[in-house]
Structures are given as structure tokens and as C-alpha cells.
Amino acid sequence: MKKIVIVGGGTGGTILANNLARRLAPELKASEVRITLLSASDKHMYQPGLLYVAFGRMSSQDLYQDQASLLAPSIVFHVDPVKTFDMDNNRVVTESGVSHDYDYLVICTGSRSNPESVPGLAEYANHVYTVEAAEQTFKSLQQFEGGRIVIVTGVPHKCPMVPLELTFMMHDYFRDRGILDKVEFYYTYPIGRLHSLENVGKWAQGEFDQMGINYETLFNVKEIDGQKRQVHSEEGSIVDYDLLISVPPHNGMPVILENALGAGGWIPTNPATLQMEGREKVFVLGDTTNIPISKAGSTAHYEAEALGENLAALIRQGSMVRIYDGKVFCFIEAGKDRATYASFDYKNPPQPQPPTQMIHWFKLAYNKLYWNSVRGLL
Amino acid sequence: MGTPKQVDARNSFCPGPLMELIAAMKMAEVGDELEILSSDKGSANDIPEWINKVGHALLESYEEAGIYHIRVRKTK
Ligand SMILES: Cc1cc2nc3c(=O)[nH]c(=O)nc-3n(C[C@H](O)[C@H](O)[C@H](O)COP(=O)(O)OP(=O)(O)OC[C@H]3O[C@@H](n4cnc5c(N)ncnc54)[C@H](O)[C@@H]3O)c2cc1C
Numbered sequence: 001m002k003k004i005v006i007v008g009g010g011t012g013g014t015i016l017a018n019n020l021a022r023r024l025a026p027e028l029k030a031s032e033v034r035i036t037l038l039s040a041s042d043k044h045m046y047q048p049g050l051l052y053v054a055f056g057r058m059s060s061q062d063l064y065q066d067q068a069s070l071l072a073p074s075i076v077f078h079v080d081p082v083k084t085f086d087m088d089n090n091r092v093v094t095e096s097g098v099s100h101d102y103d104y105l106v107i108c109t110g111s112r113s114n115p116e117s118v119p120g121l122a123e124y125a126n127h128v129y130t131v132e133a134a135e136q137t138f139k140s141l142q143q144f145e146g147g148r149i150v151i152v153t154g155v156p157h158k159c160p161m162v163p164l165e166l167t168f169m170m171h172d173y174f175r176d177r178g179i180l181d182k183v184e185f186y187y188t189y190p191i192g193r194l195h196s197l198e199n200v201g202k203w204a205q206g207e208f209d210q211m212g213i214n215y216e217t218l219f220n221v222k223e224i225d226g227q228k229r230q231v232h233s234e235e236g237s238i239v240d241y242d243l244l245i246s247v248p249p250h251n252g253m254p255v256i257l258e259n260a261l262g263a264g265g266w267i268p269t270n271p272a273t274l275q276m277e278g279r280e281k282v283f284v285l286g287d288t289t290n291i292p293i294s295k296a297g298s299t300a301h302y303e304a305e306a307l308g309e310n311l312a313a314l315i316r317q318g319s320m321v322r323i324y325d326g327k328v329f330c331f332i333e334a335g336k337d338r339a340t341y342a343s344f345d346y347k348n349p350p351q352p353q354p355p356t357q358m359i360h361w362f363k364l365a366y367n368k369l370y371w372n373s374v375r376g377l378l
Numbered sequence: 379m380g381t382p383k384q385v386d387a388r389n390s391f392c393p394g395p396l397m398e399l400i401a402a403m404k405m406a407e408v409g410d411e412l413e414i415l416s417s418d419k420g421s422a423n424d425i426p427e428w429i430n431k432v433g434h435a436l437l438e439s440y441e442e443a444g445i446y447h448i449r450v451r452k453t454k
Contacts, residue, residue: 156401160392192424196394218431220400235431249404263405271389292390292398326389346389 002033002315005092005100007082008108009039009067011047011374012286012300016106018376019308021072024315028074033315035074036100038092040081040109042067045131046370048297051162051333053134055141055169058367060131070374082109085259087279104281104311107267108304109255111158111287111295115248118154120224125152125246128166140243141173146182147242150231152221154249155190156264158287158295161342163187163247164195164204165333170245171211172336185212186239188219188231200332200342203352207334221246250295252288266290271346272323274307283307293346294328301373302327331363339363383410388417388445395421396428399450403434406452411437416446425450 004020006013017037027033044067052058071077080094091101113129115122126137149170153163167187174183187194187208193201194208194215208215220234224244231239251257252265261267261276268277269289276282285307286300293299306324313321326346333339334355341359342350353359372378385402387395395416402412414425422439425448429436437449 155397155404156393190400191394191396192427196392196397198391198420218428220432235428264401292387292393292395294392328392342392344391349391 001031002103003101004033004035004104004106004311005102006035006037006106006108007092008110009037009041009044009077010108010110010286011297012108012304013037013039013106014044014067014070014374015301015304015376016108016285016308017075018072018374019304020311021074022376023308023312025074027315034076036076036078037071038078038080038082038094038100039067040079042079044070044374046367048159049367050128050131050134051165051169052367053131054128054137055173056138060135063131065371070371082255085261087282090281102281104283104314106283106285106307107276107288108285108300109253109288111250111252111265113158113248114251115246117249118221118223120226121221121246121248124224124226125244127246127248128162129158129248137245141170144243146179148184148186148240149243149245150186150188150239150241151245152188152219152231153190153247154221156295157247157250160196160294160296161330161332163189166245167213168207168335169333171213176336185214186241187213187215188233188239189215189217190220192217197342197344197350199350200352203340256288262290271326273310273320274303274324293326294330296328296330298329331359331366333360333363383412385412385414388415394418396424399425403452408452408454411449411451413447413449416448417444419446422446422448
């Protein structure tokens, strides 16, 4: 029997497991293949929903579904996180001490925000990367009566659109509250434009100029002086704030660091085959890779589809049949009721269109359709 | 000091070469040398501009067969 072990039941792991269950249905039925998914939680969180929690437009309870309910019945699922990767012996060992050997291993344990890595950020800045933080951000926005809001972005971070989306959504939130004239926005960004995607940066600059949003580029947050309410940048700027909104820097999961699989918790991964460097039978998906690509659910989704096809082909004919072309598709909320999107791959940059209400509705629909998407029904 | 650590940011639109370099510099030790590879022409200007603004040492910057190579030493 061929054994595929998938570590991590988030966006990438769930899509891959269901994709394989569909492709390898006859082999699963004949007990020639087993797919085991090991994860750290019995709940699956729709993480993009956290952005809406921060504006009171979704409640935290709306973000979760039972992980088991999302999986094809032929998938063996255990809530038992992996502690040790013993790749020389083709096995992983879980926290409860169970050893799982494999023919193919897929690692997709995601990433986590790490505000603690910047002095003062965890204490003084709001963010939206955990349920508690998103709920707290909503409280801070509700209590804010005017002043200067500074937006800072750490590197690397998950979901490249969040810095812009937060800014646009705050703009509309305070407009609706009737106090926009009392709020000054000061958007900062690590590189020399407003977004890593050049065309998105150009588009955002036009919008910001029209909305009167101020900005400073080449700004990497170094520390926060909470007493003086000031942000210091690596580049030497000091900026005053009344409310600080952050996109914290991220790292891979502790288990990746503890097993020395990659600096920062990012596993060296071949961008085309998704194989871990130096390991033929180990693949990596989603946020956990070190591929210079957006850490986004859509990246994990497209990677999982390519890998599903390849793993099925490896099982059936012993070779891979396609490469991952770097496809990513991200919606961009441009306020409370307008959105656009960026679609790109390794070779082709995006050409964002002017935002429309229709695209915003697509995004709202996707917030619900996500569950069908991870089930493999879309 | 051995061969500089290479950061391969070819074909990266998002996060892109400079963001990749910033992330790698955070993980590096003072004194480490890094070489970033980029297929994006804009980076040939952006990356040295950032290195100079922060105050790291720009060691070398050249283009070879459409790929930009920029070498930097972390100074602080
Ligand atoms: C506020 C916010 C907004 C976002 N907006 C968007 C958006 O608009 N569009 C978009 O495409 N993406 C968006 N994202 C990003 C997207 O959610 C992630 O990039 C995506 O979930 C990554 O998928 P993944 O499978 O790599 O990791 P995850 O989905 O994070 O899953 C990781 C899984 O690994 C498990 N795990 C962890 N440790 C272990 C272990 N030791 N053993 C076993 N399992 C383990 C976890 O329990 C989890 O199930 C957003 C994220 C946030 C936070």
C-alpha cells in the first residue's frame, strides 16, 4: 500500500487531501493507497474573514467549520500535530507519540504572525491576524474619535493585500461614522512604492491621493515607543501616532524551526515541482514554502491542485506530469463596497482594473463559497 | 567569510525582490554577505536605494543575461 501523509489541515492541506481522494478513488477503495491528514485543530478557520471581524462585519463564530466535515470520507484524519520529521526514515512522529511512515509526505503547516519580534509591536499595535487581535481592533476602531492612524507592515507577511485593504476599509468606516475629517491616515510600506505589485501600487497611489491618505515608503518598522506614541523605522524615520494598525512580520510554524527544516520556519522548496530541496519524496505547500511568492490562500489552492495531479501521477505511473506556474489570484477590497483583484503568475504581472461593486459582491460570495472550494466542489 | 548566501527572487512579482531581501537581512547576522538575484529591472534601482537608506554596505551590482545580481553586507 502506498501511503501519503499530509501535515497541516488548513487551506492547502484540505484542498490537496480532497483532490487526491477524488483522483485516487479506485486505489483508495481497493486499499492500495492511504491518505492520512494530521492537523493541529479539529476546527478549520476561514482566515480572510478576520479582516471583516475587525470591522464588525463578520462575527468570530462565522469563521469556523469542523475540519472533519470538510474531508472526503476516504481520508484518514487525526487531530494530532506532528512533533518530529524523521525524513531519513520516511516517517513523522506526532505529539501523542504515534509514528506514521510514508511514501510521500506533504508539509503545509502555514505561518503565524510574530508581533513579538518587533519591540513594542505586540503591546501597542492592533492587528487582524488572530481572532483576539481582530476583535480588539474592532474595539479600538469603535473607540477612536479622531487623530492620526499609522499603518505599519512587517516583512514577510501573510496576504499581501491586507495593508491596503485595512486602510481602504478604515477610510470608509470613519466616513460612515461621520468623523473622516478628524482622522488622518499615514500609510507606511517596506519597499519604494505602496504595494509589492507595481501595478497595484500605482493604482493604490491614485486612490490614496484622491482620498487624502498620506504615505511614506521604504519604511520598515524597527520599534514602537509606546510612551511617546512613536514608531521608529529601520531607515531612521520617527512617526507619531494616535492609533497604530499593523501587519506583523510572520514566521513559519515552530515545528519547522524545531526540526531545522528551514530558516525562519520557511522550507526551501522547488518553485515548479514543490519538492523540498534535497528530498524527492517530500513536498511543501502554501505559506510554509520559501518560494518568493505571496503567502495567500489562493497560492495554496493553485499549488494544491498542481500537486494533487502530480502525486496521483506518481502513484499511478511513477512520474510527475505538470509544473506549478506560480498562479495567484487575490481580491482587493477597496473600501466597504468596492473591490478589484490581482491575478498573476511567475511570468505575468497583474493588471488591476478599477474597483467595482460587482467584484466586492464576488468577494462576499467567496467568503461563503470558500467551504465548497476546500471541499473540492468548485 | 565563505560564499555569500544567495536569495533567489527571480520571477517574483509579489512579494518581489526587495521584500525578499529585507526578510533575508532580518535573519542574517551583522557581517553576513547576501547576494540577491532578480529578473526585475526596477530592483536594480530600488534595492541599492534601500541598502543606502538603511546604511548597509552595497558591495556589487551588475546584470548578466537579464538577471540582476546585487551583493550586500549587513552592517547593523
Ligand atoms: C486577515 C487575513 C486575511 C487574508 N486574506 C486572504 C485573501 O483575501 N486571499 C487569500 O488568498 N488569502 C488570504 N489570507 C491568507 C490565507 O488565509 C493563508 O495564506 C492560507 O490559509 C495559507 O494556507 P496554508 O495551507 O499554507 O496554511 P493554513 O491554512 O494556515 O493551515 C495550516 C494548518 O497547519 C496546521 N498545523 C500547524 N502546526 C501543525 C503541526 N505541527 N502538525 C500538524 N498540523 C499543524 C494548522 O492547524 C492548520 O490547520 C488571509 C489571511 C489572514 C490572516
